[in-house]
Amino acid sequence: MSIVLLAKDLGLSISTVSRALNGYEDVSAATRERVILRAKAIGYQPNPNARRLGAGKTSTIGVILPAAGSTGQAVDSMYSSLLGGVVTEIEPAGYHLLASMQAKHDAARENALFENFIRGGWVDALLIVRTRVHDARLELARAAKMPFVTYGRTESDQPYAWVDTDNEKAFHLATTRLLDLGHRRIALINGPEEYSFAQFRRRGYLRALASRKLKPDPAWMLHGELTEASGHELCRSLLSHRPAPTAFVCATDSMAFGAIAACREAGLAIGADVSVIGYGNSSLSAFCDPPLTTVEHQVFENGRYVGRALLQLLRKEIQPADVHYLEPVVLVPRKSDGPAPVEA
Amino acid sequence: MSIVLLAKDLGLSISTVSRALNGYEDVSAATRERVILRAKAIGYQPNPNARRLGAGKTSTIGVILPAAGSTGQAVDSMYSSLLGGVVTEIEPAGYHLLASMQAKHDAARENALFENFIRGGWVDALLIVRTRVHDARLELARAAKMPFVTYGRTESDQPYAWVDTDNEKAFHLATTRLLDLGHRRIALINGPEEYSFAQFRRRGYLRALASRKLKPDPAWMLHGELTEASGHELCRSLLSHRPAPTAFVCATDSMAFGAIAACREAGLAIGADVSVIGYGNSSLSAFCDPPLTTVEHQVFENGRYVGRALLQLLRKEIQPADVHYLEPVVLVPRKSDGPAPVEA
DNA sequence: AGGCTGGACAGAAACGTTTTTGTCAAGCCG
DNA sequence: CGGCTTGACAAAAACGTTTCTGTCCAGCCT
Numbered sequence: 001m002s003i004v005l006l007a008k009d010l011g012l013s014i015s016t017v018s019r020a021l022n023g024y025e026d027v028s029a030a031t032r033e034r035v036i037l038r039a040k041a042i043g044y045q046p047n048p049n050a051r052r053l054g055a056g057k058t059s060t061i062g063v064i065l066p067a068a069g070s071t072g073q074a075v076d077s078m079y080s081s082l083l084g085g086v087v088t089e090i091e092p093a094g095y096h097l098l099a100s101m102q103a104k105h106d107a108a109r110e111n112a113l114f115e116n117f118i119r120g121g122w123v124d125a126l127l128i129v130r131t132r133v134h135d136a137r138l139e140l141a142r143a144a145k146m147p148f149v150t151y152g153r154t155e156s157d158q159p160y161a162w163v164d165t166d167n168e169k170a171f172h173l174a175t176t177r178l179l180d181l182g183h184r185r186i187a188l189i190n191g192p193e194e195y196s197f198a199q200f201r202r203r204g205y206l207r208a209l210a211s212r213k214l215k216p217d218p219a220w221m222l223h224g225e226l227t228e229a230s231g232h233e234l235c236r237s238l239l240s241h242r243p244a245p246t247a248f249v250c251a252t253d254s255m256a257f258g259a260i261a262a263c264r265e266a267g268l269a270i271g272a273d274v275s276v277i278g279y280g281n282s283s284l285s286a287f288c289d290p291p292l293t294t295v296e297h298q299v300f301e302n303g304r305y306v307g308r309a310l311l312q313l314l315r316k317e318i319q320p321a322d323v324h325y326l327e328p329v330v331l332v333p334r335k336s337d338g339p340a341p342v343e344a
Numbered sequence: 345m346s347i348v349l350l351a352k353d354l355g356l357s358i359s360t361v362s363r364a365l366n367g368y369e370d371v372s373a374a375t376r377e378r379v380i381l382r383a384k385a386i387g388y389q390p391n392p393n394a395r396r397l398g399a400g401k402t403s404t405i406g407v408i409l410p411a412a413g414s415t416g417q418a419v420d421s422m423y424s425s426l427l428g429g430v431v432t433e434i435e436p437a438g439y440h441l442l443a444s445m446q447a448k449h450d451a452a453r454e455n456a457l458f459e460n461f462i463r464g465g466w467v468d469a470l471l472i473v474r475t476r477v478h479d480a481r482l483e484l485a486r487a488a489k490m491p492f493v494t495y496g497r498t499e500s501d502q503p504y505a506w507v508d509t510d511n512e513k514a515f516h517l518a519t520t521r522l523l524d525l526g527h528r529r530i531a532l533i534n535g536p537e538e539y540s541f542a543q544f545r546r547r548g549y550l551r552a553l554a555s556r557k558l559k560p561d562p563a564w565m566l567h568g569e570l571t572e573a574s575g576h577e578l579c580r581s582l583l584s585h586r587p588a589p590t591a592f593v594c595a596t597d598s599m600a601f602g603a604i605a606a607c608r609e610a611g612l613a614i615g616a617d618v619s620v621i622g623y624g625n626s627s628l629s630a631f632c633d634p635p636l637t638t639v640e641h642q643v644f645e646n647g648r649y650v651g652r653a654l655l656q657l658l659r660k661e662i663q664p665a666d667v668h669y670l671e672p673v674v675l676v677p678r679k680s681d682g683p684a685p686v687e688a
Numbered sequence: 689a690g691g692c693t694g695g696a697c698a699g700a701a702a703c704g705t706t707t708t709t710g711t712c713a714a715g716c717c718g
Numbered sequence: 719c720g721g722c723t724t725g726a727c728a729a730a731a732a733c734g735t736t737t738c739t740g741t742c743c744a745g746c747c748t
Contacts, residue, residue: 397735
């Protein structure tokens with residue numbers, strides 16, 4: 001009953017107060033000012049639920065967080081930064097972020113959650129993260145005419161709004177660097193292949209090899225979870241090949257740390273006997289031993305970009321097809337890689 | 345107009361349909377069943393906004409994420425796991441998580457956001473994280489009669505619902521382990537002192553020293569951000585003391601990695617010349633070199649506990665004073681610590 | 689038989705906005 | 719001067735639920 005009280009207090013009608021507060025043109029500047037001042041004075045705040053019901057808008061953006069790992073016990077910490085960036089942008093515009101989480105690794109249930117988000121009227125727009133090569137969520141959102149931005153690209157015959165990091169270039173850079181250092185046996189420790197980022201990374205890796213006329217060996221392109229344990233295990237199995245790889249490009253710094261541990265266990269000196277390059281430039285990568293050569297990746301900034309795109313889409317200032325932001329990517333050379341060892 | 349259609353379809357009144365769907369007793373079992381079946385068949389989903397307005401409940405739990413670091417550029421990744429746990433519990437009960445973020449390191453603005461959350465009717469309950477020794481947010485929540493659970497304790501003369509990890513015991517364990525290894529010059533690399541966890545950790549450290557009749561040196565208890573860079577810097581400054589500490593207990597694994605880097609730069613062998621113990625048992629700690637001795641800390645599980653407590657509070661099955669969960673804590677011995685070096 | 693109880697449902701108010709439509713006077717034009 | 723526009727506000731209808739208050743009838747007791 002709050003706007004009612006404010007209206008009574010001002011001797012105006014409810015509708016005039018509402019329109020004054022929402023900046024409509026058909027209320028005089030003087031009245032508008034008076035209303036705004038008085039509202040602030042008595043501490044009036046519109047009830048968000050009533051506002052939502054009345055206007056059919058929720059001022060909320062939904063995101064479904066993927067649980068990381070097969071256990072579903074942890075969330076990929078990268079999303080902390082991404083969402084931090086998103087919230088930083090949307091908060092001042094009066095939007096909030098409604099987070100839900102995918103139960104385990106279950107695409108069907110994830111889609112059901114999405115349906116609920118869309119059909120239930122919980123949110124005005126969606127952020128779709130960790131895109132798969134073929135991603136049903138895009139179709140669901142489109143069918144419901146719900147604006148969305150994806151973080152990561154996907155295969156789609158229709159235009160859609162995406163923000164992505166240049167995975168292909170990143171891995172082209174990393175692989176080329178190793179080639180320049182003389183390496184010829186370079187393994188790829190990649191993320192799960194259903195995710196599109198893994199495809200782009202593989203593509204960059206393959207393109208770099210091809211530019212030197214090197215034939216890739218499928219046995220040297222492995223996939224696994226984005227964890228130290230997985231990087232460790234994949235690297236161990238790669239090291240058992242004869243001849244063994246002399247260099248590893250890894251999908252994340254975490255995987256790189258796992259790979260480094262495996263190399264060390266095999267008695268190899270990192271940066272001399274074997275080279276490892278990570279991805280993400282995690283805060284740790286500069287402090288470990290040896291400091292990790294990796295690829296810079298501004299997750300927080302990407303989140304801000306996503307937030308801005310979402311806002312523009314919501315305001316119809318922009319079309320989905322206009323949101324194509326590919327983060328440029330730079331290699332951060334440190335000490336975990338070096339010239340290829342001379343053959344025994 | 346959706347429940348209206350459903351009611352028409354069934355030949356029942358709106359109120360009966362509503363009450364059937366919400367499991368009230370004054371609708372016959374047969375009718376209830378019929379309504380539920382039909383609702384599912386035509387895919388009826390109650391509009392959450394209308395429901396919220398009608399019932400005055402939001403089915404939403406609010407949390408304000410602290411931005412980590414003075415730059416406000418990143419979110420502490422620990423919260424990914426914590427919130428993951430919370431969502432895992434509240435999601436099945438129909439609750440969602442509304443996340444907002446604190447702008448930079450700004451307690452005043454954080455409190456304003458809290459006020460907005462509370463007074464604006466956005467949420468039914470609050471999760472208060474990263475408690476400070478004196479935390480105004482508790483008073484704000486209490487004044488608004490908004491149920492809440494804190495993650496971390498604080499100083500308060502009234503009972504409140506909290507979930508916390510046993511910081512004091514953790515640091516008592518770690519410090520005692522170092523004492524048992526013969527160390528006498530043990531430094532504490534702690535988090536920002538306004539946070540209560542830092543106080544508890546210091547207390548554990550001091551208690552361990554006191555039990556061996558050792559006098560703590562205030563110059564050896566330093567505070568800083570929970571980052572590698574900060575751990576690195578604090579450790580460097582501690583190493584410049586003469587005599588220098590032979591061991592470091594750190595507030596997080598990240599700080600420990602920074603400290604280890606500083607020790608290495610000083611030419612010290614980790615686990616031999618100098619011992620370092622971390623906190624958190626991050627996934628990396630087992631894979632770094634040397635593997636980090638640290639304290640196990642189940643953030644995801646704590647999040648689940650928080651979620652359950654919130655739900656019980658909301659259902660009034662429990663009083664705030666009954667929610668006092670102190671996570672037991674275990675030390676994970678690895679290789680970053682060892683016997684105190686013999687004096688030169 | 690009359691009153692009381694309780695079960696099963698219906699009617700209607702309330703929730704607090706937004707938005708559509710309406711009113712009314714002042715100003716302008718021909 | 720009469721009709722038309724326009725500026726500034728008001729009235730009332732939505733928005734889709736929940737919940738409070740009825741209503742009605744069957745069954746029971748005394």
